[in-house]
Amino acid sequence: EDQVTQSPEALRLQEGESSSLNCSYTVSGLRGLFWYRQDPGKGPEFLFTLYSAGEEKEKERLKATLTKKESFLHITAPKPEDSATYLCAVSRTGGSYIPTFGRGTSLIVHP
């Protein structure tokens, strides 16, 4: 069974204090790993898809990296508007393409 574990569950940062969110996964064969951002009262917003170990993608202050066992979402010099819940999901090769989601990391960035 595919598993996705995100840590920490919650993270408080001061504005400008860089940090990383972790997504550990277990999947028989990785088709893709997805990062989403979810603001309170809204649906998840797509950020990145990573397909193979060593791959990196960047968007503004966010950089996602992937190894064979985990992915990191690095947040550089965060701003209060980066406050949200960040969700990780994995999809496996063969069979169903339905992704398995983690429970998310709730990030609060204080001014």
Place this chain on the structure above:
Amino acid sequence: GAGVSQSPSNKVTEKGKDVELRCDPISGHTALYWYRQSLGQGLEFLIYFQGNSAPDKSGLPSDRFSAERTGGSVSTLTIQRTQQEDSAVYLCASSLGIEGTQYFGPGTRLLVL
């Protein structure tokens, strides 16, 4: 272009009543998904459609839940005889194909009293 839309945005109902939740996917997206998100829980997969057919209904929690999709576009999730444990946010997503990236709607917040 327009994203995924869902209606209603909020629904309050009494235990035992039936509810219908609607999803309008992104134009041209052939795959459509329904998820449920409860407070503090991850996204729980319910059902997906490829075109108008539903190859995977494994996530539907009980026979009170059903969904249909017509014309390869709009989908309706129906919950019959609602229970308090059905209270959650119901999210819809669509993708260009089954392998495509899923784009989510804003969700319907359902409260069963």
